[in-house]
Each structure stands twice: as C-alpha cells, then as structure tokens.
Amino acid sequence: MRLRRAVEIGFLVFVPLGLFLVGAELVLRVYLSRNIVYDVEMSRYAVRLKVDSPNPLVGHHHRPNAEETLMGVPLRTNADGFRDDDVPIEKGAQRRIIFLGDSLTLGWGVRKEDTFEHLLEARLSEREPTEVLNLGVGNYNTTQEVNLFIEKGAKYDPDQVVLFYFINDAEPVPQKSRFPGLGNYRIVTFYWSRMKALMARFSPTTGFQEYYAALYREGAPGWPRSQQAFLALKALSEEQGFDLRVVLLPELHELVDYPFAKEYGQVADFLRENDIPVRDLTPYFQGETEPQSLWVSRDDAHPNARAHRLIADYTFDFLLETE
Amino acid sequence: MSLLKKYKWHLVVIVGLYAAVTLWLFFFTDSPQSVPFEYEIR
Numbered sequence: 150m151r152l153r154r155a156v157e158i159g160f161l162v163f164v165p166l167g168l169f170l171v172g173a174e175l176v177l178r179v180y181l182s183r184n185i186v187y188d189v190e191m192s193r194y195a196v197r198l199k200v201d202s203p204n205p206l207v208g209h210h211h212r213p214n215a216e217e218t219l220m221g222v223p224l225r226t227n228a229d230g231f232r233d234d235d236v237p238i239e240k241g242a243q244r245r246i247i248f249l250g251d252s253l254t255l256g257w258g259v260r261k262e263d264t265f266e267h268l269l270e271a272r273l274s275e276r277e278p279t280e281v282l283n284l285g286v287g288n289y290n291t292t293q294e295v296n297l298f299i300e301k302g303a304k305y306d307p308d309q310v311v312l313f314y315f316i317n318d319a320e321p322v323p324q325k326s327r328f329p330g331l332g333n334y335r336i337v338t339f340y341w342s343r344m345k346a347l348m349a350r351f352s353p354t355t356g357f358q359e360y361y362a363a364l365y366r367e368g369a370p371g372w373p374r375s376q377q378a379f380l381a382l383k384a385l386s387e388e389q390g391f392d393l394r395v396v397l398l399p400e401l402h403e404l405v406d407y408p409f410a411k412e413y414g415q416v417a418d419f420l421r422e423n424d425i426p427v428r429d430l431t432p433y434f435q436g437e438t439e440p441q442s443l444w445v446s447r448d449d450a451h452p453n454a455r456a457h458r459l460i461a462d463y464t465f466d467f468l469l470e471t472e
Numbered sequence: 473m474s475l476l477k478k479y480k481w482h483l484v485v486i487v488g489l490y491a492a493v494t495l496w497l498f499f500f501t502d503s504p505q506s507v508p509f510e511y512e513i514r
Contacts, residue, residue, distance in 0.1 A: 156475070157475065157479075160475045160479065161479060161482055161483075161486070164483060165482075165483050165486035165487045165490065166490070168483070168487055169486075169487050169490040169491065172487070172491075173490075173491070173494060187505070339498075340497075343497045343498065343501045344497075345507045346501035346503070346506060346507060347497065347500070347501050349506045349507045350500075350501065350503075350506070356506055356507065357505075357506065357507055360507075402505075441504060444504075444505075447504050447505075448504065448505050449505060450504075450505045
C-alpha cells in the first residue's frame with residue numbers, strides 16, 4: 150500500500166514536470182527561431198565558440214577558425230581565435246596595434262565592419278598604413294586580457310597595445326559552470342536568466358550598480374589582480390618597446406550622472422600613478438540622455454553600431470598621441 | 473497506464489500551473505537589462 154502511494158506521488162511529481170520541460174523547450178525553440186534573447190545568445194556563444202584554456206590565468210579563449218551567428222550578426226574567428234583575419238606574424242611596413250578587451254572590444258552584437266576596432270583601423274590607415282588586431286574575448290577580465298596577450302599577442306610584435314577597460318574587468322577569473330548541460334537547454338537558460346531579473350527587481354543589491362561598485366571596495370579580490378595585470382603589461386611594454394595605453398569604456402545605463410565615476414577615477418588614478426596613459430570616455434558620453442539608443446538590444450546593454458562609432462571618434466586622437 | 477487515466481486531470485492542472493508561472497515570469501521580468509553582464513554559462 151505504501152509502495153503504491155509512493156509510486157503515485159512520484160508519478161504526480163515527475164511526469165508533469167517532464168511533460169512541461171519538454172513542451173516548454175519546444176515552444177522556446179520556436180520562439181527563439183524568430184526572436185533574439187541576449188542570455189540565450191550568450192549561452193550559445195559559450196557552447197559554440199569558447200573553449201577551455203590550459204592556462205588558468207586565461208581561463209577560456211575562442212575556438213580557432215570558427216563561425217557562428219550570434220545576436221543576429223556573424224562572428225568569425227581566425228587561426229588564433231581572434232575576431233579578425235589571419236595576419237602573418239612577421240610585421241610588414243605598416244604600423245601594428247593590438248586591442249585587448251572583453252566582449253565590448255570583441256564587438257558583441259555588431260557586425261565586424263561596425264566595430265570600433267575596424268573603424269579605427271580604417272581611419273588610422275588614412276594617415277599611415279595600420280593593422281589593428283582584435284584580441285577581445287567575451288567575459289574577460291584584465292588578468293585574462295594580459296595573459297592572452299602574453300600567450301598569443303606578443304608574438305605579433307605590436308607597435309602599440311591598447312587595453313579597453315570596462316567596469317566589470319575587475320571581476321575574478323570566471324569559473325566553468327558546475328552544470329555542464331546548462332548552455333544546451335533553452336528552458337534552463339530561460340529560467341536562470343529570468344530568476345536573476347526577478348531577484349534584481351526585488352533586491353537592489355543584485356542589480357548592476359551595486360554589483361559593479363562592489364568590485365572596487367576594500368577587500369574585493371578582483372581589482373588588486375587587475376592592478377597586478379596592468380603592471381605586468383607595463384613591464385612588458387618597456388621590455389618589448391611598444392606603446393601602452395588604456396581606454397575606459399562607459400557602462401551604458403546612465404551617462405548623464407555616471408554612477409561609476411568614483412570607480413573609474415580609482416582606475417584612472419592608478420594608471421596615471423604608474424605612467425600608463427589613460428583616457429576615460431565617460432565624459433564624452435555625458436550628452437547621451439537616452440542611453441538605450443546606444444544598446445545592442447533592449448535586453449543587452451552592449452554598445453551598438455552607433456556607440457562603436459562614438460567610441461572610435463573619441464579614441465582616435467588618443468592613439469596618435471605617441472606620434 | 474492506469475495512473476495516467478486516474479490522474480489525467482491532475483496532470484493537466486499541474487502542467488497548466490507550470491505554464492502559468494512561466495508565462496508570468498516571462499512577462500513580469502520583460503524589462504531593459506537590469507542585471508550585470510554575466511556569463512556563468514560556460
């Protein structure tokens with residue numbers, strides 16, 4: 150009798166759950182064939198383009214020679230896993246610049262020809278033949294950016310290295326998810342994403358402002374590691390003889406009264422104290438009263454094509470200051 | 473099979489409940505990005 154009761158309870162728990170999950174996965178896949186959802190695209194990016202690096206300081210990098218459509222735009226990687234064409238290691242007559250950064254530098258959500266990397270390469274080449282290599286990888290922090298440069302970028306012997314810093318670059322190196330199937334099921338991604346949004350709605354401490362500000366507080370582990378990485382890159386620039394500079398990219402939620410002015414001030418002060426030229430782009434964006442007009446989509450605050458154009462405009466002369 | 477027959481309407485109601493909660497979550501949290509960029513799914 151007890152066994153029969155247990156079977157009935159098990160039936161009523163697991164059968165409807167299984168039916169619902171299978172049905173919801175199918176409905177979501179139909180919905181996603183016509184709509185783009187940022188978190189789903191990010192999970193596809195993780196599954197299709199990211200591979201683990203044997204170097205724990207790099208964590209992950211892009212699969213070489215891969216191609217995928219993400220956020221509705223093609224994203225193709227070269228033999229080194231950069232979102233760029235293959236270039237010979239031997240430098241030609243042109244000036245060579247390497248851009249380091251995260252998904253913003255990668256050009257997440259915008260076509261290659263609309264990225265600030267591509268626009269700057271074209272504009273710089275009008276003055277002098279210039280080749281820009283884009284080493285931007287989604288989810289990177291400063292430690293990963295610098296270590297990717299050491300591993301894959303330094304061999305290209307650049308004349309200049311520009312690190313595009315974003316407020317979350319002081320995060321610790323991300324760990325691989327403990328749930329291996331997470332990125333493969335849309336319903337799991339959906340619940341994960343929407344539960345985060347729900348929590349942010351009811352608890353301000355889970356929102357982006359508190360999260361980013363906390364990265365720079367006393368005792369937070371990421372910012373001191375970013376500082377170490379900056380110093381390592383500075384030492385490398387002196388050793389190899391390339392010009393090093395840093396551009397601070399704005400967070401695009403609130404630009405008139407920028408909520409991270411204190412944190413970016415902290416970053417800029419550190420860089421200046423260590424003789425690393427820095428340009429904070431935030432003041433240049435202060436006239437943008439409708440920041441969402443700079444977003445890739447409503448649920449994705451990465452810079453869109455117009456924002457990339459502005460970043461290129463405000464960065465251009467800074468890259469020439471060495472001349 | 474006998475369980476399926478016996479609890480047919482229970483199943484319909486429970487699945488409907490899951491669907492209702494999911495739809496509520498879908499519309500209630502449909503807002504401009506409010507959480508940090510995060511890529512735990514790797």
